[in-house]
């Protein structure tokens with residue numbers, strides 16, 4: 001195969017070559033080896049109305065039975081209604097490359113009489129993963145942080161409606177700033193090719209009209225070849241991906257394929273004349289997995305982090321002012337309530353407040369809380385009291401607020 005670094009061969013100590021090259025052309029190779037050794041992870045979420053085939057599709061996507069722990073007779077029966085957010089993790093390996101794949105299956109909405117805020121639990125789940133990552137990243141041990149942030153959300157749209165339903169708009173708008181949304185036109189076997197085409201155009205128009213920010217495929221470089229540009233264009237035109245899911249293998253034209261058997265024929269999941277399943281899988285796995293992760297890290301997580309730090313800074317400043325006022329006037333002021341701060345973050349700050357309050361109440365002047373000299377209280381020469389030993393468990397929380405300030 002053609003060497004990725006042109007005429008330079010990093011494993012050949014050839015003097016002529018050494019005169020011509022320093023050797024940094026091997027950097028991509030070094031990165032490659034390191035990342036292969038470390039392995040990759042990816043978290044995919046599925047969301048949408050109940051019964052649209054979310055669980056069935058994710059099970060077909062990675063050629064693995066995610067629901068094998070459910071003790072039922074066959075693969076088709078194993079997929080039952082999803083009633084709570086469930087996380088399945090599988091370690092898969094292909095040609096020595098390891099992928100830790102996490103699928104987050106969410107309960108379908110639309111069954112209840114009242115569907116107000118049906119997106120809330122899903123949005124909270126995504127925030128909790130960001131929060132956990134933020135905590136880990138701000139803690140003492142930042143090595144080997146487990147990244148559970150959701151990199152992509154396949155949002156299922158019903159094939160039976162006329163385009164998007166109000167709930168779809170509400171749901172996607174509640175999530176679009178938190179996660180990469182990839183819209184899916186579910187159960188495409190129930191539509192004719194013309195209907196699929198029309199529905200796709202209508203849904204794309206509505207996504208635009210309602211200002212829903214779905215995942216944008218990166219523009220291809222101008223020096224990219226025509227074939228690549230054509231493929232890229234086709235991919236963009238495929239939105240929403242029209243898919244068919246199945247957990248059973250059927251026989252079609254003498255071959256065993258994943259498909260759905262009807263009295264009038266067989267629909268094949270992996271046949272691109274029947275649906276966009278392969279296009280979707282290629283996009284998720286072969287072409288855009290890294291970009292989905294990059295956008296999650298650089299855009300969605302950064303937004304969350306900035307918002308969190310802003311709120312924490314505001315809270316800590318208010319808290320300091322409150323402490324000052326309390327000390328000066330002798331009256332206790334209520335804790336500030338900052339909307340939008342995640343429960344965990346708020347709890348964290350409240351715990352710190354308790355710590356401050358506790359230290360303030362100690363008659364011993366050693367314990368007087370002073371931000372400027374905070375580190376002195378935890379110096380090696382000082383015998384920690386029981387309360388301080390407890391407070392010691394909050395080390396990373398202190399880091400957090402100080403970083404914020």
Ligand code: GTP
Pocket residue numbers: 049050051052053054055056057079080081082083106107108109186187188189190243244245246
């Ligand atoms: P919830 O758990 O309620 O959220 O449902 P879900 O969206 O996960 O749907 P599920 O995968 O449980 O599938 C619901 C039903 O639809 C099952 O009977 C599936 O066999 C069927 N089904 C799944 N995918 C397809 C499809 O592509 N076409 C058709 N016609 N039926 C499908």
